[in-house]
Amino acid sequence: MKVLPTTNTDVSRSRWFRSWGYHAEFYAQTWRGSVASSVLFPILYLASLGIGVGHLVSHHTGLVDGQTYLHYIAPSLLATTTMQLGEGESLWPVLAAVKWVRTYHAAATTPLEPDDILMGKLAWVATRAFVTAVLYTIIIGCFGALQSWWCLTLPFIGTLVTVAFSAPLVAYAARSQSDASFSTLYRFAFVPMFLFSATFYPLSTYPGYLRPVVQFFPLYHGVALARAAAFGQGAIAAQLGHVAVLMAMATVGIAWGRRTMRRRLTD
Amino acid sequence: MSDSHILEAHQLVKRFGDFEAVRGIDVTIDRGESFGFLGPNGAGKTSTMRMISAVSQPTGGTISIFGLDPRTDGPEIRSRLGVVPQEDSLELELSVRHNLEMFGRYFDLPRRIVRERATELLEFTQLTERANDKVDNLSGGMKRRLTIARGLINRPEILILDEPTTGLDPQARHLLWDRLYRLKREGVTLIITTHYMDEAEQLCDRLVVMDQGSIVAEGAPRTLIERFSTREVVELRFMTDDHEEYFDRLSPFAERVEVLPDRILLYVNNGDDTLRDVHAANITPSSALVRRSSLEDVFLNLTGRSLTE
Numbered sequence: 001m002k003v004l005p006t007t008n009t010d011v012s013r014s015r016w017f018r019s020w021g022y023h024a025e026f027y028a029q030t031w032r033g034s035v036a037s038s039v040l041f042p043i044l045y046l047a048s049l050g051i052g053v054g055h056l057v058s059h060h061t062g063l064v065d066g067q068t069y070l071h072y073i074a075p076s077l078l079a080t081t082t083m084q085l086g087e088g089e090s091l092w093p094v095l096a097a098v099k100w101v102r103t104y105h106a107a108a109t110t111p112l113e114p115d116d117i118l119m120g121k122l123a124w125v126a127t128r129a130f131v132t133a134v135l136y137t138i139i140i141g142c143f144g145a146l147q148s149w150w151c152l153t154l155p156f157i158g159t160l161v162t163v164a165f166s167a168p169l170v171a172y173a174a175r176s177q178s179d180a181s182f183s184t185l186y187r188f189a190f191v192p193m194f195l196f197s198a199t200f201y202p203l204s205t206y207p208g209y210l211r212p213v214v215q216f217f218p219l220y221h222g223v224a225l226a227r228a229a230a231f232g233q234g235a236i237a238a239q240l241g242h243v244a245v246l247m248a249m250a251t252v253g254i255a256w257g258r259r260t261m262r263r264r265l266t267d
Numbered sequence: 268m269s270d271s272h273i274l275e276a277h278q279l280v281k282r283f284g285d286f287e288a289v290r291g292i293d294v295t296i297d298r299g300e301s302f303g304f305l306g307p308n309g310a311g312k313t314s315t316m317r318m319i320s321a322v323s324q325p326t327g328g329t330i331s332i333f334g335l336d337p338r339t340d341g342p343e344i345r346s347r348l349g350v351v352p353q354e355d356s357l358e359l360e361l362s363v364r365h366n367l368e369m370f371g372r373y374f375d376l377p378r379r380i381v382r383e384r385a386t387e388l389l390e391f392t393q394l395t396e397r398a399n400d401k402v403d404n405l406s407g408g409m410k411r412r413l414t415i416a417r418g419l420i421n422r423p424e425i426l427i428l429d430e431p432t433t434g435l436d437p438q439a440r441h442l443l444w445d446r447l448y449r450l451k452r453e454g455v456t457l458i459i460t461t462h463y464m465d466e467a468e469q470l471c472d473r474l475v476v477m478d479q480g481s482i483v484a485e486g487a488p489r490t491l492i493e494r495f496s497t498r499e500v501v502e503l504r505f506m507t508d509d510h511e512e513y514f515d516r517l518s519p520f521a522e523r524v525e526v527l528p529d530r531i532l533l534y535v536n537n538g539d540d541t542l543r544d545v546h547a548a549n550i551t552p553s554s555a556l557v558r559r560s561s562l563e564d565v566f567l568n569l570t571g572r573s574l575t576e
Contacts, residue, residue, distance in 0.1 A: 015342065018374075101359065110370070111373065111375075113342065
């Protein structure tokens with residue numbers, strides 16, 4: 001065999017895209033286990049809560065904000081699903097890649113820079129989020145929950161929610177020494193957020209003094225956006241505000257991640 | 268920089284906070300050479316390797332690789348290097364072949380080329396039969412070989428290996444050494460760190476001995492041994508808790524005497540003669556061994572400590 005030195009200095013194609021391709025190929029090899037959580041669970045939630053609880057709700061209060069209960073929660077489950085995708089892809093897998101298995105360290109010995117590794121990862125997570133959100137939009141469409149052409153923005157909203165969570169969590173995982181804090185995050189941040197972001201009932205249900213707390217949750221903004229898009233209701237200005245909050249999280253997360261990733265991989 | 272120097276480092280320093288891992292070392296490596304960094308754990312070898320593989324930036328000093336500066340040309344330099352890190356860092360859930368092919372993506376190599384090279388490299392590292400097995404199921408030696416194959420996927424001009432055989436059994440080590448000889452014959456420049464003196468003697472044309480972040484000696488293995496040790500060594504063990512008590516009695520018999528916790532070493536030119544003299548003086552060790560000097564002795568002489576402690 002030949003291993004004679006040959007010069008290959010082709011560093012022309014976007015390097016982050018190579019990292020994206022690596023993730024895509026990895027997923028192509030290992031996707032089977034993850035389908036259940038990304039598509040099946042939301043359907044189960046929708047069926048159980050939307051049809052089961054929805055039945056009770058319709059008997060007691062009738063419509064929720066002018067929607068049947070099933071329709072009311074369908075868009076918010078898109079937001080929670082994409083949030084969970086962002087969480088699941090960003091903590092343990094990244095800690096494994098920088099500490100336990102060190103595959104990011106291996107990648108850092110190739111032409112890739114830490115920024116490329118970070119952006120390839122986030123681009124891949126965004127890709128998965130987009131595909132998941134498209135599937136999910138179709139599913140909730142089948143349940144009759146889409147009432148406006150604005151619903152075409154749902155895949156983008158889902159992707160934005162995922163990246164808004166993924167970017168800061170990747171940054172955090174890249175500077176972690178162990179996963180001890182990860183389950184704490186789930187217990188005290190992600191699960192409460194999932195339950196109390198006006199996910200299952202309107203903000204007006206909460207007592208006045210708790211509403212700012214709910215509105216402080218990042219997921220709340222994703223839920224509000226998804227609902228507005230599905231039903232074509234709500235002021236544009238308010239939606240832009242929600243988008244701005246999520247974009248800000250993503251931007252801060254990326255800036256932080258560039259620092260933590262560089263420090264972790266090149267020191 | 269002269270054409271034959273593939274790598275030049277000058278006054279290289281790496282600091283982590285207050286800790287100085289590498290303290291101003293100078294290294295020049297020629298194309299086609301097989302160059303070693305020998306030293307105990309914590310000598311600064313890995314920090315040095317990470318700098319000369321253009322991954323971590325030096326705190327001080329300069330490096331030039333292929334005449335390029337890692338500060339500005341990192342990606343280009345790394346596209347021409349192969350790195351075999353201390354930890355295999357393989358994708359455990361994927362097959363042997365996928366590990367190679369996917370790594371080729373990072374170098375933006377066309378799919379067809381990657382497939383061809385993966386086949387060649389599997390053959391070269393004797394992993395063809397395991398091509399479709401999950402990496403998780405491989406032995407330590409096989410994983411190491413796969414990591415080497417991975418480091419060769421871009422046909423690097425320099426292959427950098429950090430502790431390539433640590434944790435491997437003797438058979439796996441010899442197989443690996445054999446593959447590295449072949450690469451050397453094909454013209455690949457090898458840079459190796461090791462704390463095994465036999466590995467350094469076997470593989471390296473030239474090496475530096477590192478201790479506590481500095482270079483304490485440099486040269487070809489044989490030259491270093493000739494310069495810093497005697498031709499032979501007599502190793503004596505006594506039935507005692509403290510070999511130190513034999514120091515005075517044995518000193519007259521040797522050029523130099525080193526006392527280790529479990530044995531005492533006499534540095535001499537003719538071991539058999541010395542041993543006879545020792546016996547004649549009614550000193551009776553519980554065991555005695557005569558051997559040739561090694562790099563271990565060089566290190567002991569230079570630092571007063573053993574390589575593997």
